[in-house]
Amino acid sequence: MAAPFLTIADAARQIAAKKLSPVELTKSLLVRTATLNPQLDAFLLVTEDKALAAARAAERAIKAGIAGRLTGIPLAYKDIYETAGVRTTAHSRLLADNVPTKDAETIRRLSAAGAVMLGKLATHEFAIGGPSFDLPWPPAKNPWDIKRFTGGSSSGSGAAIAAGLCLGSLGSDTGGSIRLPAAFCGIAGHKPTPGLVSRRGVIPLAPSLDTAGPMAWTAEDCAILMDTLAGHDPEDPASVPVPPMSFTKDLNTSVKGLRVGILRHFVEHDVPATPETLKMFGQAIGALKDLGCKVADATLPPVQDYNAVGRLIISAEAFAMHEAALKTRVGDFSRAFRVRVLSGALLRAADYIAAQRQRTALIAATNEAFKKFDVLLTLPTTGPANILSEQRHDDGFSRPLLTTVANVAAVPSLVVCGGFTATGLPLGVEFMGPAWSDPTLLRLGHQFERATGTRTKRPAL
Amino acid sequence: MAARQAASAPLTSPAELDQMVRRAGLNLNAGQTADLALAWRQITELLSRIPREWKLADDQAFVFRLPPPPAPAAPASSAKAPARKAAAPKAKAPAPKSPAPKARAKR
Numbered sequence: 001m002a003a004p005f006l007t008i009a010d011a012a013r014q015i016a017a018k019k020l021s022p023v024e025l026t027k028s029l030l031v032r033t034a035t036l037n038p039q040l041d042a043f044l045l046v047t048e049d050k051a052l053a054a055a056r057a058a059e060r061a062i063k064a065g066i067a068g069r070l071t072g073i074p075l076a077y078k079d080i081y082e083t084a085g086v087r088t089t090a091h092s093r094l095l096a097d098n099v100p101t102k103d104a105e106t107i108r109r110l111s112a113a114g115a116v117m118l119g120k121l122a123t124h125e126f127a128i129g130g131p132s133f134d135l136p137w138p139p140a141k142n143p144w145d146i147k148r149f150t151g152g153s154s155s156g157s158g159a160a161i162a163a164g165l166c167l168g169s170l171g172s173d174t175g176g177s178i179r180l181p182a183a184f185c186g187i188a189g190h191k192p193t194p195g196l197v198s199r200r201g202v203i204p205l206a207p208s209l210d211t212a213g214p215m216a217w218t219a220e221d222c223a224i225l226m227d228t229l230a231g232h233d234p235e236d237p238a239s240v241p242v243p244p245m246s247f248t249k250d251l252n253t254s255v256k257g258l259r260v261g262i263l264r265h266f267v268e269h270d271v272p273a274t275p276e277t278l279k280m281f282g283q284a285i286g287a288l289k290d291l292g293c294k295v296a297d298a299t300l301p302p303v304q305d306y307n308a309v310g311r312l313i314i315s316a317e318a319f320a321m322h323e324a325a326l327k328t329r330v331g332d333f334s335r336a337f338r339v340r341v342l343s344g345a346l347l348r349a350a351d352y353i354a355a356q357r358q359r360t361a362l363i364a365a366t367n368e369a370f371k372k373f374d375v376l377l378t379l380p381t382t383g384p385a386n387i388l389s390e391q392r393h394d395d396g397f398s399r400p401l402l403t404t405v406a407n408v409a410a411v412p413s414l415v416v417c418g419g420f421t422a423t424g425l426p427l428g429v430e431f432m433g434p435a436w437s438d439p440t441l442l443r444l445g446h447q448f449e450r451a452t453g454t455r456t457k458r459p460a461l
Numbered sequence: 462m463a464a465r466q467a468a469s470a471p472l473t474s475p476a477e478l479d480q481m482v483r484r485a486g487l488n489l490n491a492g493q494t495a496d497l498a499l500a501w502r503q504i505t506e507l508l509s510r511i512p513r514e515w516k517l518a519d520d521q522a523f524v525f526r527l528p529p530p531p532a533p534a535a536p537a538s539s540a541k542a543p544a545r546k547a548a549a550p551k552a553k554a555p556a557p558k559s560p561a562p563k564a565r566a567k568r
Contacts (some may be wrong), residue, residue, distance in 0.1 A: 345485035
């Protein structure tokens with residue numbers, strides 16, 4: 001039986017060397033999922049037959065010598081990614097019987113590269129309404145402590161990767177939905193530059209902020225996934241025809257001399273983090289210095305300014321997306337969804353446009369900071385995961401989200417594990433860079449992970 | 462970023478909220494309305510952080526960007542230049558007395 005705690009990079013090396021069988025790896029993860037999913041609720045649907053068929057096809061490809069780096073790698077997808085012939089619910093009773101006829105472009109790319117789909121993962125309803133206990137499926141639980149929140153909305157992705165149920169996943173990020181579960185579940189989550197990864201076939205939340213991206217145990221694994229995911233899609237109007245770029249080629253190139261700006265005011269003043277989290281933040285800065293980065297304090301407009309813009313745009317656009325159903329089936333949505341989206345019905349067009357205008361100003365202010373720095377460092381959360389049952393529905397409204405800064409600023413961002421609390425809960429750090437700096441962020445994240453040694457610790461399940 | 466004046470958070474009475482909900486075409490029960498009232502209070506706080514006094518000239522086209530025009534055709538290589546020269550007179554035949562302007566004018 002294959003070991004469950006493998007990274008994509010490790011598994012790919014072993015598969016290429018014919019030391020690991022994709023079928024055996026897939027079977028071992030299916031067994032592990034059958035054992036652990038009843039406590040974790042990470043999977044909404046396990047596609048066992050399809051997974052084994054794909055794993056067998058991967059083995060044939062390897063024997064035929066036509067395998068790539070993702071051939072036979074078991075992945076699972078947030079259930080807002082459309083999958084041909086496989087139920088796609090968005091964790092909502094409204095789509096309980098929805099079976100798409102086409103794959104999302106990202107799923108198509110991964111399947112074409114030989115990846116094995118294990119199933120569909122929990123989310124918050126339509127990537128915003130959760131964690132919810134009033135839906136047909138329960139919310140995912142955090143593998144580091146199953147009483148705790150995973151972060152959301154890519155909640156099942158965070159839980160499944162941390163628990164070793166799959167080697168990687170696709171999440172989506174409108175205000176932090178890839179990076180919050182990455183932080184709380186102690187994994188890596190990459191929100192790419194808008195337009196770099198196709199969103200076609202991903203059920204939208206707020207199209208002017210939505211981003212599709214990878215989640216995995218390490219930054220290196222996210223980079224491997226990005227090598228397949230990135231690329232122009234003429235059928236996604238937001239997709240940008242950028243020249244091909246490699247996300248893995250320079251992962252081991254030194255980061256010495258990289259200018260890293262520390263957004264100290266974000267976490268010490270704007271949205272103060274816990275003392276334990278700030279201590280980890282200080283250690284992360286020290287690790288960057290040890291890697292040879294040039295570190296200095298940086299300043300952006302207050303987190304609250306970005307958060308207000310982000311929340312208003314999300315409320316308005318999400319209500320517009322779901323207006324018809326909210327007028328006829330409002331009781332079928334979760335309470336969390338209603339709390340976060342219904343108020344969008346009351347916003348005026350002038351409010352929405354004012355928020356978009358302010359976004360333009362905030363993008364300009366952020367880009368100004370990138371004249372002095374290659375990367376900005378902050379925290380994605382102010383502390384570790386909360387108790388799940390105490391999670392508030394109005395996060396982001398009553399309390400600003402640090403992660404929304406990157407969505408509003410239209411810049412790429414990467415969260416990696418920065419350390420652990422005294423009780424063993426993971427804490428994340430967040431790197432942001434200017435548009436199209438994704439390879440640099442992944443390189444820095446990879447080297448930071450190696451320097452801090454956080455990737456050797458897994459949840460005890 | 463230029464500092465701009467943000468509006469103060471407006472207060473909404475229950476009657477005003479009911480009117481806004483009806484105008485939005487929503488049909489909510491008492492619990493849903495109570496949740497919305499709380500959410501709307503938070504939204505108005507967020508709205509108060511959004512500047513409203515902008516110079517009109519600052520209002521650039523933020524909604525979409527057109528793609529660049531198609532790239533011009535690649536220039537002919539020097540090796541093939543004579544053949545193209547020979548064909549040139551055809552291309553230089555007198556253009557028809559452009560109906561296009563009339564057509565455009567009709568539109």
